[in-house]
Amino acid sequence: MCTGKCSKFIGITLYPLAVMSIIANILLFFPDFKATYSQEQTEGKYRLTDEIKYMGGVIGGGILVLIPAIHIHSTGSRGCCANRCGMFLSIIFAAAGVTGALYSGTIAVVALIRGPVCMLENGTWCRPFLNSTENYMEDSELWDICKEPEDIVVFNLSLFSILGLAACLEVLLCAFQVFNGLFGCICGTCNKEVCTVDTKVT
DSSP states (O other), X not given: OOHHHHHHHHHHHHHHHHHHHHHHHXXXXXXXXXXXXXXXXXXXXXXXXXXXXXXXXXXXXXXXXXXXXXXXXXXXXXXXXXXXXXXXXXXXXXXXXXXXXXXXXXXXXXXXXXXXXXXXXXXXXEOTTTTOSSOXXXXXXXXXGOOBSTTHHHHHHHHHHHHHHHHHHHHHHHHHHHHHHHHHHHHOOOOOOOOOOOOOOO
């Protein structure tokens, strides 16, 4: 596969991953699909997992990947000097994409380790799994400790896992584009020019 076609493939693949990250991060603001938890406060703090507010999926895995994806996709087109300049710029954009994806992935992993914010049976809002010696992700019986929002553990696990998975794929694709862009900068996009011959007899 030539470097130009490879860039197009990487760019197209990054689009849904970036959109998925943005959507997953936005959904996290609505536990139990209700807006009340992002509005209500306990001791001056919103009843949301702290990592949600860092906007890893929107800023990191979303915008900082989506913008490079657009450039990487367009880099596959023909250009001056086999689009070597575009390939060089794609290395910088891809590096920015790696940075954004790493940010998103790191936030997701930290959120998964620390667990969600929820209300206990005594009405206290806290992160019950934060200092627990047991791994709550492997023991679903521990999830019943969270009384509100409903199914908050599954909700957070699912969406932060999606963010983490999307971030891993984004890192791999953007890192590959760094090398692809380097080869493209040296060799060009290897897109063939299409010539047309006028066969009309006058």
